[in-house]
Amino acid sequence: MSRRAYLATAGTGIAMLAGCSSGGDGAAPEGETATDTPVVTGTPTATPESLSGTLTVATYSSWVEDEGAAGPWLKQTFEERYPDVTVEYVTPDGEVSHYVQRKQQGAPIDADMYVGLNVDQLITADSNLDTDLFDTPQLSNGRNVKDGLRFDPQGRAVPYDTGYISVVFDESEVPRPETFTDLTESEWEDGLLAQNAQTAATGRAFLLWTIKEFGTDGYLDYWRDLQANGVTILDSWTESYSNAYMNGERPMVVSYSTDQVFANRYDYDMTRHQVAALNGQGYANPEGMARFAGSDNSDLAAVFMDFMLTAEAQGEIAVRNVQFPAIPESEAALTEEFQTYAKVPDQPVTFTYDELQGSVEDWVEDWAREIAQ
Known part of the structure; x- marks a missing residue:
C-alpha cells in the first residue's frame, strides 16, 4: 500500500495533510493491532433496476441537520443512482441507546442501519444484550478501510471516517x-x-x-x-x-x-x-456504520454502506463532516482547504475493543463520581 506524505509543522507535534493523492500505510494507532479485526468482503452488486424500497438510516442529528452536512448529500446522490430507492433518516433521542432499549424490550427496531457508531457504543450494546444488535455485512469496499481504524473484532461496525x-x-x-x-x-x-x-x-x-x-x-x-x-x-x-x-x-x-x-x-x-x-x-475516534440484525432491507443497507466507502462519497463525507476519510485512496478527492488545514497528530493513540470491554463503563462511572459531581 502506498504511503501518505506529511509536511511537518515545526513545534506543534501535528502534521499538516499534504499530497493527499496517496494512501496511508495502514499502521494501527498505539495500542491497536491492525490484523486482529476480520474484513468481511463480498459482492453486494446491484443495478439501478434491481433496488427499490425505503432504507431507514438511524443517525445523530448533526449528520442531517447541520448546514452542508454529509447526510443530505448521501441521500440525494444515492437516490439519483437508484431511482426506486428512498433514503429516510431518523435521529432518535439517546442515539444507539434507544435501539439497545428497544432490543431489550423485544420491540421492533424500525431502522435498517446506523451511521455514527463508535467503539464505546458498540461495547455498551454488546454488554447489555444477549443477542447482537448488529450483524456482519459483506462489502466489496470494506477491504479498503485503513486497518488502524477498525474497531470491531467481529467486523459488524465498518469505519467511514475518523477524527x-x-x-x-x-x-x-x-x-x-x-x-x-x-x-x-x-x-x-x-x-x-x-x-x-x-x-x-x-x-x-x-x-x-x-x-x-x-x-x-x-x-x-x-x-x-x-x-x-x-x-x-x-x-x-x-x-x-x-x-x-x-x-x-x-x-x-x-x-x-x-x-x-x-x-x-x-x-x-x-x-x-x-x-x-x-x-x-x-x-483517534473513528466513526462506523452498522446494519441492524434482522433488517428487512439488508441487501439495500449493504449497498448503501458500500456506497459510503466509494472514493466520491468518502471525499464528500470528510469535507462535510470535517473528519478524515477511512479509505486512503479517497484523499485525492479532498478539497484544497481540507488538505491545507486538517492536521494529523504525529502519534495517534486509541484503545481497542478488547481493552475497553468490561472496563470503560467502570472508568466513566468512577470519573463521574469523583470529578463530574
Whole structure:
C-alpha cells in the first residue's frame, strides 16, 4: 500500500495533510493491532433496476441537520443512482441507546442501519444484550478501510471516517500547551473547557486519552489536578465549543484536530483556532456504520454502506463532516482547504475493543463520581 506524505509543522507535534493523492500505510494507532479485526468482503452488486424500497438510516442529528452536512448529500446522490430507492433518516433521542432499549424490550427496531457508531457504543450494546444488535455485512469496499481504524473484532461496525481529539486554543491568550501537565500549570489556569464523559463523545474520548497517558491508577489524580487548575466541564461539544468557546469564555477547548478547516470555511479568527497535540498525540475516534440484525432491507443497507466507502462519497463525507476519510485512496478527492488545514497528530493513540470491554463503563462511572459531581 502506498504511503501518505506529511509536511511537518515545526513545534506543534501535528502534521499538516499534504499530497493527499496517496494512501496511508495502514499502521494501527498505539495500542491497536491492525490484523486482529476480520474484513468481511463480498459482492453486494446491484443495478439501478434491481433496488427499490425505503432504507431507514438511524443517525445523530448533526449528520442531517447541520448546514452542508454529509447526510443530505448521501441521500440525494444515492437516490439519483437508484431511482426506486428512498433514503429516510431518523435521529432518535439517546442515539444507539434507544435501539439497545428497544432490543431489550423485544420491540421492533424500525431502522435498517446506523451511521455514527463508535467503539464505546458498540461495547455498551454488546454488554447489555444477549443477542447482537448488529450483524456482519459483506462489502466489496470494506477491504479498503485503513486497518488502524477498525474497531470491531467481529467486523459488524465498518469505519467511514475518523477524527483526532486535540486541544484547540487561542494563541493570543495562552501559550501553546505542549503536554498534559501544562494544562495543570498556572499559565493555563482557568483556561480549559472540556466535556462530560457521560454525555459527550469528545468528553469520553478525552477521558480515555488521559487514561491512556496516566493509566488506570493515575488518571483520576490528573483530573483532580485539572479541577484544581479550574477546568470547566460542560455536557456537550456544542455547549463547550459552539457556545462557551466561541463566545470567548475560555481560551482552550477539547475539540478536533480538523477545527481549522471549520474556522477557515466560516472566516473565523485563526488565532483562536490553533491546534495543540499534547505530548505529540491525538486520540483517534473513528466513526462506523452498522446494519441492524434482522433488517428487512439488508441487501439495500449493504449497498448503501458500500456506497459510503466509494472514493466520491468518502471525499464528500470528510469535507462535510470535517473528519478524515477511512479509505486512503479517497484523499485525492479532498478539497484544497481540507488538505491545507486538517492536521494529523504525529502519534495517534486509541484503545481497542478488547481493552475497553468490561472496563470503560467502570472508568466513566468512577470519573463521574469523583470529578463530574
